[in-house]
Amino acid sequence: MKPSRIVNPVLRQLLLAQPGKLIGGAMLAALTVVAGMALLGLSGWFITATSVAGLHASTAIVFDVFGPSAGIRLLAIGRTGSRYAERLVTHDATFAALASIRVRLFRGWSRPEAASRLLRQPAKLLFRLTADIDALESLYLRLLVPAFTALCAALLAGVALGFMQWQLGLGLAVWLLAAGGGISWIVARRAQRPAIMRTRAIEKLRSGTIDLVAGQTDLVMAGRIDAQRAALAQIDRSLAQADVALLRLETAAGAAYGVAGSVTLAVVLLAVAALVQQQALDVPLAALALLIALTAVEPFAGLRRGALEAGRMLLAMRRLAPRLEGDAQTPAAAAGAPGLSLHHVSAAHAGSQAAILHDISLHIGAGERVALIGPSGAGKSTLLAIAARELAPLAGTVHAGRACLFTQKTELFQDSLRDNLRLADPGASDEQLWEALHAAGLEDEVRAFAGGLDTMLGEGGLGLSGGQARRLALARLFLHESNVWLLDEATEALNAQTALDVLQRLRARSAGRSLLIATHLRREAALADRLLTLRDGRIVGDARRGTAAFEAALAGLRND
Numbered sequence: 001m002k003p004s005r006i007v008n009p010v011l012r013q014l015l016l017a018q019p020g021k022l023i024g025g026a027m028l029a030a031l032t033v034v035a036g037m038a039l040l041g042l043s044g045w046f047i048t049a050t051s052v053a054g055l056h057a058s059t060a061i062v063f064d065v066f067g068p069s070a071g072i073r074l075l076a077i078g079r080t081g082s083r084y085a086e087r088l089v090t091h092d093a094t095f096a097a098l099a100s101i102r103v104r105l106f107r108g109w110s111r112p113e114a115a116s117r118l119l120r121q122p123a124k125l126l127f128r129l130t131a132d133i134d135a136l137e138s139l140y141l142r143l144l145v146p147a148f149t150a151l152c153a154a155l156l157a158g159v160a161l162g163f164m165q166w167q168l169g170l171g172l173a174v175w176l177l178a179a180g181g182g183i184s185w186i187v188a189r190r191a192q193r194p195a196i197m198r199t200r201a202i203e204k205l206r207s208g209t210i211d212l213v214a215g216q217t218d219l220v221m222a223g224r225i226d227a228q229r230a231a232l233a234q235i236d237r238s239l240a241q242a243d244v245a246l247l248r249l250e251t252a253a254g255a256a257y258g259v260a261g262s263v264t265l266a267v268v269l270l271a272v273a274a275l276v277q278q279q280a281l282d283v284p285l286a287a288l289a290l291l292i293a294l295t296a297v298e299p300f301a302g303l304r305r306g307a308l309e310a311g312r313m314l315l316a317m318r319r320l321a322p323r324l325e326g327d328a329q330t331p332a333a334a335a336g337a338p339g340l341s342l343h344h345v346s347a348a349h350a351g352s353q354a355a356i357l358h359d360i361s362l363h364i365g366a367g368e369r370v371a372l373i374g375p376s377g378a379g380k381s382t383l384l385a386i387a388a389r390e391l392a393p394l395a396g397t398v399h400a401g402r403a404c405l406f407t408q409k410t411e412l413f414q415d416s417l418r419d420n421l422r423l424a425d426p427g428a429s430d431e432q433l434w435e436a437l438h439a440a441g442l443e444d445e446v447r448a449f450a451g452g453l454d455t456m457l458g459e460g461g462l463g464l465s466g467g468q469a470r471r472l473a474l475a476r477l478f479l480h481e482s483n484v485w486l487l488d489e490a491t492e493a494l495n496a497q498t499a500l501d502v503l504q505r506l507r508a509r510s511a512g513r514s515l516l517i518a519t520h521l522r523r524e525a526a527l528a529d530r531l532l533t534l535r536d537g538r539i540v541g542d543a544r545r546g547t548a549a550f551e552a553a554l555a556g557l558r559n560d
Contacts, residue, residue, distance in 0.1 A: 009324040010317040013104065014136055017097035022140065025090030028082050029145045030152040035079035037156060037295045042071055044291040049284035094140050098133050104324055105129055127203050128323070132316035135199075139313045143306035150180055150299040157296035161268075161289050164281055168271050172264070172293060179260045180300025187253045187307040191246060195311030198242035205235045246308055253304045261297035268293035339514050340364040340387055340403070340484050345396030347379075347386050355394055357382055357537045366483070369515040371528035373557060378534040380518035384486045387516055401514070403484040408492040410473040412461030417446060418453040420461075420472065424479040432479065439509055440475035441501060442468060467498045474502060478509055485510060487517040491524060499523060522557040 015022060046068040105128065154176040162169025212219070212228050219225040272289050275281035281289075340363070347357040357379045364370050372380040385391040386398060388405045404424075412420055421433050428436075433453060437443040445468060449455040461469045470491075477485065490506070491499035500523060507527055519525050531553045533541030543549035 008317055008321055010101070010136065010320045011139075013101050013324055014097050014140065017100045018093040021089055021093030022097070025086055025093055026145050026148045028086035028089055030149045032079055032082045032086055033149045033153050033299050034156050035075050035082060037153060037292055039072065039075040039079060040295050041160070041288045041292045042068060042075065045284045045288040046072065048287040090141060090145060094137055097140075098136060101133055101136065101320070101324070102129060105133075105320070127206070128319060131199070131202070132320055135309070135312045135316035136320075138306060138309045139317075142309060143303070143313065146299065146302040146306055147184075150303060151177070153296050153299040154180070157292050160292050164272075164285060164289055165275060168268075168275075168289075172268065172296070175264065175267075176296055176300065179264075180257070180297060180303070183253060183256045183260065184300065184303040184307045187249055187304065188310040191249050191308045192311035192314065194242040194245035194249070195309060196315050198239060198246065199312050199315055201235055201239035201242060205232065205239060208232050208235060250304065250308055253307070254301070257297065257301040257304065260300075261294070264293050264297055265290070339366050339368070339401065340516060341399040342383075342386070343397045343399075345386060345398060346394045347382055347391060348394055349382070353394070355537065357386070357393075360396070360537075360539060362532065362539065364484075364514045364516060366514060367512050368530070369510070369517070369528045370530045370532060371517040371519055371525040372532050372534050373519065373525060373553060374534035376520075379537045380534055381488055383534070384488050384516060384518050387484070388486050401483040402481065403486055404477055404480045404482040405486045405488065406473065406477050406490050407488040408490065410461060410469045412457055412464070412469060412472065414457060414459045414462075416451075416453065417449075417455045417457065417472070420457060421453075421476055421479060424476040425481065428479055433475075436475040436478045437472075439478050439505060440471045441505060442471040442475060467494060470494060470498075470502065474505065482513070484514045484516070487515065487519070487524070489519060489521075489524075490517070491521065496523075503527060520558050522554055522559045525554055525557055 049068075050065065154173050157176060158169045158173025160169070161172050208228070209232060212225075212232065216225060219228055268290055272281060272286040276283060276286050342360050342362050345357060345360045346355045347360075348355050360383065362370075372383060374380060382391065384405065386393055387400055388403050389398070389400070390405070413423075418430070418433060421436065422428055425432070430453060434443060437446055446452060446455070455463070457463050461472070464472065485506075487506070491502055494502065503523060503526075510527075515527065517524055517528055525531060529545050531541070531543045531550055532539055533543075533553060541549070541553065543553050
């Protein structure tokens with residue numbers, strides 16, 4: 001199976017992640033079904049043959065009971081073993097394939113602009129990562145594998161009965177494929193719309209419920225709480241309607257498979273009865289044919305669940321495909337290269353083509369400190385996002401070492417202090433963590449906590465003051481192995497004493513690192529060796545420390 005022949009990237013990733021195991025699992029599933037059919041057929045033949053042989057002493061004496069008995073025992077043990085192996089192999093291969101898809105999605109979200117989209121639509125993208133990938137699990141386990149086993153069952157039944165009479169075998173195989181496959185196709189087609197409606201309703205219900213709980217205070221103050229509840233109730237009704245439609249289809253499908261099985265059994269019974277009457281077939285073989293026909297429909301009934309979820313699977317493949325197209329590798333960054341260079345860079349806000357940065361060229365050498373100043377909306381934060389590779393430029397090139405962005409917004413998680421710090425360096429020892437906290441001026445306060453590094457934080461860092469949270473983020477910056485620091489309003493909203501202390505610690509730890517600082521504040525700009533004035537997306541001034549222009553630009557900044 002060549003990768004180029006599988007057009008859909010989701011299907012390609014799913015099937016080619018563990019091809020050997022996926023094929024092996026399907027073969028084991030088919031072997032289990034075939035062994036079950038052979039077991040029932042051989043048992044029926046043996047019982048009937050034994051009964052017939054017992055009618056006469058001469059035939060009873062020469063009748064071999066050991067061979068069929070051994071075959072039945074072998075098939076029973078083999079069926080049990082193959083079932084266990086099939087479950088083990090198919091699920092192991094499926095989980096490994098889904099894990100590889102999740103890795104590609106995470107890598108896709110590390111591309112420029114992906115982080116900002118994730119922040120704008122966290123519930124939607126989380127749904128891609130969880131429910132949509134879970135839907136792909138059913139694609140292999142509940143659709144592809146049952147379809148393959150049903151095909152094998154139809155072929156086995158046709159071959160077995162074909163040895164008795166070729167017309168009967170051919171007719172049975174064609175009937176099974178037409179009836180069993182046709183019912184599955186019709187169910188899949190009719191279930192597609194309610195399955196998609198159900199998936200979308202669950203997504204809306206989850207995100208809407210989170211919005212209701214998290215924003216209930218704002219909704220009450222705005223007088224919109226009842227409207228939000230009514231909207232959720234309407235979504236819940238849509239979900240219930242989709243569930244009812246799917247349950248009705250499942251019931252109808254079960255009835256259709258039952259009718260198909262009864263018709264199959266009745267036709268084969270009449271056919272073998274006629275053959276026995278014509279003495280073209282003996283009674284034990286007739287029993288074998290009848291029991292094989294009885295079991296041949298069951299694998300098709302196993303397709304029912306997959307057919308009902310086919311719409312959900314197709315929707316997941318359609319939504320995930322754009323995120324798996326092309327190379328999912330993260331943007332290349334010259335980790336060992338010092339400094340930062342931008343050459344004729346133009347950039348726009350995420351999702352827009354209207355440039356807000358125009359033909360920006362600058363070079364920051366190793367250990368150099370540069371501050372971006374200018375009015376709000378001039379493009380300072382956008383330039384930092386370009387340097388951090390959170391935003392892809394419209395034009396131009398960016399060359400940077402490994403960069404770390406430190407902003408006024410502190411991202412902390414409901415976890416221990418230790419694990420919040422280790423986001424910057426997962427392999428950091430406790431000694432390194434304490435050293436970083438000491439450098440950030442937070443060591444004494446953390447040691448005063450009863451849990452120390454194991455102190456649990458609430459959502460968003462609840463349990464720490466604003467200053468403590470900023471210092472924790474500063475310690476995380478010190479732990480990060482980067483040679484370019486990007487500071488965006490790093491001390492905004494801090495009191496003057498805390499802000500000056502944070503800046504002094506930044507200055508002490510920044511030796512040998514390149515700094516790019518976006519600021520309106522004089523105290524932050526005073527860290528810099530150069531001041532770049534940005535206005536209307538263009539650099540209109542470049543002043544170096546020790547010049548009159550530098551002092552004039554510094555004096556024009558806010559002095560909070």
